[in-house]
Amino acid sequence: MNNLLKGKKGIIFGALDEKSIAWKVAEESVKNGANIVLTNAPTALRLGSINKLAEKCKCEIIPADATKIEDLENLLDKAMSILSGKVDFILHSIGMSLNVRKKRHYTDLNYDYLIRGFDISALSFHKLLQTAMKKDAINDWGSVLALSYIAAQKTFPSYNDMAENKSFLESIARSFGYHYGKNKKVRINTISQSPTMTTAGSGVKGFDTFFNYAEKMSPLGNADSLNCAKYCVMLFSDYTKMVTMQNLYHDGGFSSMGISDDVIDSLKDN
Numbered sequence: 001m002n003n004l005l006k007g008k009k010g011i012i013f014g015a016l017d018e019k020s021i022a023w024k025v026a027e028e029s030v031k032n033g034a035n036i037v038l039t040n041a042p043t044a045l046r047l048g049s050i051n052k053l054a055e056k057c058k059c060e061i062i063p064a065d066a067t068k069i070e071d072l073e074n075l076l077d078k079a080m081s082i083l084s085g086k087v088d089f090i091l092h093s094i095g096m097s098l099n100v101r102k103k104r105h106y107t108d109l110n111y112d113y114l115i116r117g118f119d120i121s122a123l124s125f126h127k128l129l130q131t132a133m134k135k136d137a138i139n140d141w142g143s144v145l146a147l148s149y150i151a152a153q154k155t156f157p158s159y160n161d162m163a164e165n166k167s168f169l170e171s172i173a174r175s176f177g178y179h180y181g182k183n184k185k186v187r188i189n190t191i192s193q194s195p196t197m198t199t200a201g202s203g204v205k206g207f208d209t210f211f212n213y214a215e216k217m218s219p220l221g222n223a224d225s226l227n228c229a230k231y232c233v234m235l236f237s238d239y240t241k242m243v244t245m246q247n248l249y250h251d252g253g254f255s256s257m258g259i260s261d262d263v264i265d266s267l268k269d270n
């Protein structure tokens, strides 16, 4: 066991069930010596199995809808009280598109759905950072991460309006990264993760196909959620103090590929 986060305190958003990337990040953070609180939307707390994780991590759960400022204020106040001080790291692991969920095609979007999905998946990151800054809730040299996907840079048609949400999310990391860096030396990054079998991931149309495609394309194969969690721990740790405002690919090499031999082989006529 490493102790990369010994003495550090953190908040983890987005652990719904054992498949969630945030679930693994919570476990790895605690394994590495951190004290954490877990949070998720009130409805997710009813549907998911987060209590099991809280027992395992010996930590408390604070409900918060990440689109509501009053929930975020309450979360940060309670987290600082439970953890006896400001936090050192936060994981934003939140994503949802109503257009994807309701199977609306990208050329036939429902704009109310779009705005709700944008609020949940992207704007919530700005709301979280702004609330944290106003409350001075993050220690100097703290680290904040959000999870993104390469559809922010390249077109994956079935990813639908989540592509726009991820572009906005990555832009917030850069823009807020400047202000939080100047004010408090807090670093803000996004991790662009491989397709991963989770509730949010498998909601995307044709997910199995692009999971398999990415697996064939990436020299190291798809990065799984445990390895993503380990990467998060490193980015929360003091070993990455000067890394900020970056979108960091954690994808087994996928983002640098044009085509791979495995993909060529799979396209050859039999």
Ligand SMILES: NC(=O)c1ccc[n+]([C@@H]2O[C@H](COP(=O)([O-])OP(=O)(O)OC[C@H]3O[C@@H](n4cnc5c(N)ncnc54)[C@H](O)[C@@H]3O)[C@@H](O)[C@H]2O)c1
Binding pocket: 013, 014, 015, 016, 017, 019, 020, 021, 022, 040, 041, 044, 064, 065, 066, 067, 092, 093, 094, 095, 096, 120, 147, 148, 149, 192, 193, 194, 195, 196, 197, 198, 199, 200, 201, 202
């Ligand atoms: N699974 C993938 O293939 C993949 C790939 C790249 C990036 N990501 C990103 O990783 C992150 C985590 O997703 P996951 O794959 O672990 O799926 P997941 O479904 O386990 O997690 C999504 C979480 O968002 C939470 N959430 C939704 N609305 C919320 C709200 N209003 N307030 C607070 N929380 C809310 C859900 O309750 C859930 O816990 C997302 O940002 C997702 O886009 C996933």
